[in-house]
Amino acid sequence: xxxxxxxxxxxxxxxxxxxxxxxxxxxxxxxxxxxxxxxxxxxxxxxxxxxxxxxxxxxxxxxxxxxxxxxxxxxxxxxxxxxxxxxxxxxxxxxxxxxxxxxxxxxxxxxxxxxxxxxxxxxxxxxxxxxxxxxxxx
Numbered sequence: 001x002x003x004x005x006x007x008x009x010x011x012x013x014x015x016x017x018x019x020x021x022x023x024x025x026x027x028x029x030x031x032x033x034x035x036x037x038x039x040x041x042x043x044x045x046x047x048x049x050x051x052x053x054x055x056x057x058x059x060x061x062x063x064x065x066x067x068x069x070x071x072x073x074x075x076x077x078x079x080x081x082x083x084x085x086x087x088x089x090x091x092x093x094x095x096x097x098x099x100x101x102x103x104x105x106x107x108x109x110x111x112x113x114x115x116x117x118x119x120x121x122x123x124x125x126x127x128x129x130x131x132x133x134x135x136x137x138x
Contacts, residue, residue: 029088030061032109039137042073046130047122057136059083067091072103073120073132083107093118112138 040055055074062068067083075081081103082091091107093116105118113135120130 027088028064030054030064030067030085032088033059033083033085033114035059035136038073039132040072041137042132042134044073044130044132046120046123046132048129048130057073059136060129064082075101075120075132078103091116098124114138 005075014091035058036058038059040057042053042055054060055071057072058070058077060068060070062082064109065085067085069081069083071077074083075110079097079099081093081097082095083133084094088122089109091109091114093103093105093107095103100123102121103118104121105116107114107116107118109115116132116134116136118132118134122129
């Protein structure tokens, strides 16, 4: 009888531990970054030099770890750049768009602002990379 009670308690303990681990794996950090018609202020050096320009950007969730943006840095509403979600407040970008521009950078969200340091590498010889800091306000 003691063995049955012991095994039952052991089984319940394992179930409880597994359910706690599962909760931590199910965090959906991508939701923290989603928004539509968000205001983006960008300051860049390079080919575009679009200092202090305002754009509207959309950020949509693809899955729990991937986002998609439209009009990031004012490259157009049809231009899509994918973003990897690293944590509840951190993102990473390493994406080549349809125009063969390479977007790389990192960002951090604090309160209602997502600040991204990003570089855009142009495929056209002679164009200087854009190096930007952009702030997206929610």
